[in-house]
Amino acid sequence: MSTVNTLGVIGAGQMGGGIAQIAATAGINAILFDAHTPQLGKAKALHEKLMARAVEKGRMEQADADAALKRIDYNESFDALSGADWIVEAIIEDRDVKVDLFGRLAAMFADRQDVVLASNTSSISITEIAAAAGDAAHRVVGMHFFNPVPVMKLVEVIKGLQTDQSVVDRTIALSERMGKTPLAANDRPGFVSNRILMPMINEAFYAWMEGVAEPEALDGIMTLGMNHPMGPLRLADFIGLDTCAHIMNVLADGLHSERYRPCPLLEQLVAAGRLGNKTGHGVFDYSK
């Protein structure tokens, strides 16, 4: 199998930006595409800031940081992705939008059997996404990075019903090349990570809604008492409240249980556009 030279990353948000960054620092070229052009400028500015910090802290030579930044092509054109030899999709956590995208990717790479089409989905069935890729279904895999991508060591690797074992093996190898520790999970709603994490976060919204405690106290109890690096409400803001609500709905639908539906208070914040860090306000206010 050919070595991956160029990673196509779709979605330049929190996750896609991080994935392009770690590819570039691992010596892999990245084509970063987003349907919303301003996101590309934001990702570039963040990359420059994080690389400058890495140099300042002595974790990286200036020349290596410069070379890594040059490896990222911030591109407004979907067609530019045809220059990639591996795709990682990191767009909104919406089944229909991902299904549409994988249909287009399968058409783009119909004649390039070596190209893997990976999804960074948090919860959506890889088997269902793969089905949208038709003849390319065996090359679709879950490659689930964690936020913040440059810091978190894990990649959860998910094999859909149609995924070739060789594609899983290559995903494990690429994750290791990008400095991560891959661990396998089966294709069930939320896989392992969000099957366990997200109901805890949702429960924190219920506890807040029912007046068990205010957000500061609730998070304080979970950080000081449980040694979690962040309380569940701050973590929800960090992930994105829209993403949390989408994941809960995938769990509820896929596990056939209403107990997984997003807490009404979580839904209300999303409806108000309070999505967390990425909009400057979620449970907590980050505008200052």
Ligand code: CAA
């Ligand atoms: N991008 C890149 N680097 C970042 C970063 C970001 N967004 N945020 C923090 N860092 C780096 C910092 O630069 C810092 O490194 P240096 O000081 O060497 O530069 C290092 O991480 C530690 O940061 P801080 O000192 O500012 O803060 P901290 O010690 O509190 O750590 C944290 C920050 C790593 C985010 C920590 O709070 C943490 O681990 N939080 C929990 C994160 C978590 O649970 N992530 C998983 C979310 S769920 C998910 O990803 C799956 C899903 O499908 C939803």
Ligand code: NAD
């Ligand atoms: P985000 O909202 O920060 O970014 C999503 C980006 O996708 C936006 O820039 C948006 O403009 C772009 N986009 C939306 N539809 C598109 C399309 N059709 N084509 C191209 N670009 C499109 O979201 P995020 O937090 O980066 O999450 C992205 C994916 O990664 C989701 O599937 C999410 O579940 C998953 N994920 C998120 C986290 C997390 O902690 N936030 C962790 C692991 C996995």
